[in-house]
Amino acid sequence: MGAHLDHHLAGDRLVDAARNALVHAGEQWTEMRADVFAALAALQKPASAYDIARNVSALRDKPVAPNSVYRILDLFVRTNLARRVESANAYVVNSHPGCRHDCIFLICDSCGQAMHLDDDVLTGALRQAAAAAGFAEVRPVVEIRGLCRECA
Known part of the structure; x- marks a missing residue:
């Protein structure tokens, strides 16, 4: 298989695919995980856990610790819902969570x-x-x- 840019999901279809992938991996789709995923998916460029924590805090109208967000982001990376941009120590949503590639x-x-x-x-x-x-x-x-x- 060569290079490709295909089947990118957005909106409700992306959230549904992410929820299904996480549940299929044996994990729970909690409100906090849904909020972190929504905050990450809403961003147009790589974001740090601090950026995402700030956005989720505003959404929830209460402080959310970056450490909690880091744990969720690590889970999302392990389950293919997000990708880590190593050079920026930042994250982006995986717009095709069911597809595994480097x-x-x-x-x-x-x-x-x-x-x-x-x-x-x-x-x-x-x-x-x-x-x-x-x-x-x-x-x-x-x-x-x-x-x-x-x-x-």
Whole structure:
């Protein structure tokens, strides 16, 4: 399978897919998790746990600790509901939670927007190279920085 940008969900369809994926993974879809997911999905660029905690606090009209948000975000990453942008220590919603691929992020240095694409050929080659070097349980992290179409 080569590069693709497909079947991205939004709105209620995204929330339904996320809830189903989390429940299928044996986890509960709680109000707090739903609020964190909604806050993350509403953002147009990668956000820190602090940004998300601030938004959820405003939504709930009471303080929400960033540590609680970090735990939920870790769960979302493990269950493929969110992706972590390593270089920014930030998170983005996975707009196709039922699909598992190693993510390649394209990050705009001007506006901060991040888009991702899946290229199983490229990430597969990285996995093979790492395995040949003796690494096990490889998780490729590929982030490309530059200017997006709008900022270029």
